[in-house]
Amino acid sequence: MGKWGSVCDDEWDMREATVICRQLGYERPYRVTHSSMFGPARSRYWMDNLYCTGDEKNLSTCRFDGWGANDCTSSEAAGVVCSSPEITTTEEPRTTPKPPKKEPLLRIKDATRHKMSVRIAGGRVPEEGRVEVKFGDSAWGLVCGDGWSIFEAMVVCRQLGFGYANDAIQTDFFGGNASSMVLSGVQCHGNEEFLSHCLHDKIGQISCPGKRENIAGVVCSSVMADLVIDHLEIMRTAHLEDRQLYFLQCAMEENCLASGAYRLQSDNSVNWHLETRRLLRFTARILNAGTADFRPMIPKHLWEFHQCHMHYHSMEVFATFDVMDSKGVRVAEGHKASFCLEDNQCMPGVTPFYACANFGDQGISVNCSDIYRHNIDCQWVDISELSPGMYTFKVSINPEFKVAEMTYDNNAAVCSLYYTESFAHIFNCSVQRP
Template identity: 55%
Template sequence: MYSKILVILLGIVVITCKDLNETDRATRAAFIQRLLNKRKSLEGRVKLLGGSNKFEGNVYIYHAGRWGAVCDDSWDDAAAHVVCGGLNMTGIATHGGQFGTAVEKYWMDDVVCEGDERSLSHCIFSGWGSSDCDENEAAGVICAEVTANAIPSNLKKKPTKRLHEVLDIGTSIRLVGGKSSAEGRVEIYHNSRWGSICPDGWTLYEASAVCRHLALGYAEQAHQTDYFGSSKIILSGIHCQGNETNLFMCKHQAIGDVACPGEVGHVAAVVCTRQLADLLLDTTAIQRSAHLQDVPMFQLQCAMEENCLSKSAYEIQKINPNWQFETRRLLRFTASSLNIGNAEFRPYLPKHLWQWHLCHMHYHSMEVFATFDILNGSGRRVAEGHKASFCLEDNTCMPGVEKKYSCKNYGDQGVSVNCSDIYQYNVDCQWVDVTDVEPGDYTFKVAVNPHARIAEQTYHNNAASCILRLTETYALVYDCKLLRP
């Protein structure tokens, strides 16, 4: 009888403890949810620091539970207008840490805005936390009131017409001021006079069209400079896809007497070459290797240091003392890039500027080698990933080609002609964190050399756009097509 009473009493204690544990868990879950909601409300907010008043300063953006700086690479007045637009003002971009050095880690780099985005996070950039900038490259703004009936000049007008639709018969282009016929400032002959091109938005895509136009091979460099001299600017807003056979196939904003923002005397210039690398992304490798994996966060700590998980992972890390035991769902896949060009693919930074990552024990020769995006039916990005180059090396080569580059013993990095650089699906950061993505059909886009930091013969084989079918239990990637990043 006493044993029965003891059993009953123990049962009551167990039930009571269980109820208390469930109550504690519910209370803690509610508290965590409130904190998450608060952090979510701050997501994408910007603030200005270092200025003499609240309408100027270096730009900081809130993401994944903390503030981060913005690098000035590609930073322009259109991006400044997006920042100041939240204050119903227009903006002027500042560069080089005009309001002091960056006091937080960089969250954004290579920001490209049209000027009419609702927030800075809606602009194109290299991926959260992906930056090769030092503390003296902080982007800033000076916000000013918009006068009545005035249209902010830093809103980018999208080019509409192609050049060949408006040009005179006999219009031609040339390179001037270079040490050889393969370099110089780009001049166009229009209305019986030669003039330069406004360099605003001038990239390797536009330079490639010039080099093909003049039968000079490929674009090795695209400059916005006065190094080759300057002349009156008569063409602005050139926009090319990078695969045009001549410059006149590209779109433009204005020709004739045009306004051009930027430094006085700076014009568009190019350096052409006949020897250049060309990476070809293997779509078959992506399709065959894509799969889901659930991984506890304690196994992802090195990857978290390189910002390879989605923002909710970092929010959980800050507010949940047992965050290590939470799991993330990863879409893993293999990415293989074959150099089919006639020159080696080499990092744009010299070796002494490569970044050493202690956790993974390797050098990063370029901060962002690849980007991975998942887009919904309306084209909005719902998940993203990025791949810093653990190393650029010759993993496999065509028959008869010897491997030259290897990262072993801190070796030199690059991809030889007819060799492939391969990131297997089991490598850290070779994934997209899809923990917060609902099941459904999406577009999955993988791109190498996504910002054309390294010149190539063509960029239209650097990216793959695929269909992604995501379910509760598996992921299927199929129908991949090559295109430009």
């Protein structure tokens, strides 16, 4: 290969960050970043969907989709902030040094006496373009695209009366290279009424590498799909199943098992398929309660055919399943690659449109539901290494929007999980909404 390339932030978390920091000679990761926080990828992606245990010495020994295989845009570059030991010449440090304290961020409106105005400029239609702001009577200026995500785009579109954010962009496609950068480090929760209510770097202190290509932009839409998970169905159908790896080989190809399964395969090349994995299975019923059909972002001619399961993948990941301990640390995870999005069940008066058979169109119509039943491959979490106890179980649908170390929490069900090693009970589920 011989050329530098980026790593996509799909499946990027502290385990992958631990490996890269160790590989580069640093002590440990302080945080992971998503959404091209340190600037958009300016070359090709070499790695996507990395799965590390955290014990690897080199990032290339982790599982991933293959060199150069990806479906990522320039705004999906992974990043990391590593901690380095504070070594002095007088004495060895007795304790692990704490990460440097960061100054608390302020809301934009609290850091300036002038009212901030927002507009979109340079687009082909009024609902798209680069984001520009001005304070009082000053000139219009740009917003840095570092860390610019769907959260911030949602606030801009809502404030300007354009409805929903369809995309958050880091690009100079909409022009603005001759304008000044006046705001950087914008961080929103997504529910603010105005962009001025969001956090930001200090006024006048602009940090924006690669300015020419790192301009915040948005694409707004008056209609939007809204996927809602049926949390009652999760509680009703959740159960345990012990299954031999021999019957899970197709699922292994899609990275649907925990890292322990792949270690078994590596350590025992003869009898690994006789080992058993414990799966927490459940059904996911997803209703489109929005005002527009939900469609895969990847065009149909780029869908990937999976020979083992004999189906097309229209999306990289349609759902993620996380088990977290009392400290919020993820201790088990799963994901559902979207091999089939279709109208399995529709409300009265609605005619199903999407069907996967015979390479049909995939999607979810308004007021229709797509159902992933508990007996389908990958509709589970591999909890073989999980210790008995109380946990939090979270199912996120279409979790493609990420910022910093958090995921976009809309369209998610959060539940309590009680696991006794022979019994699993999911209860107290609630649906998170914006």
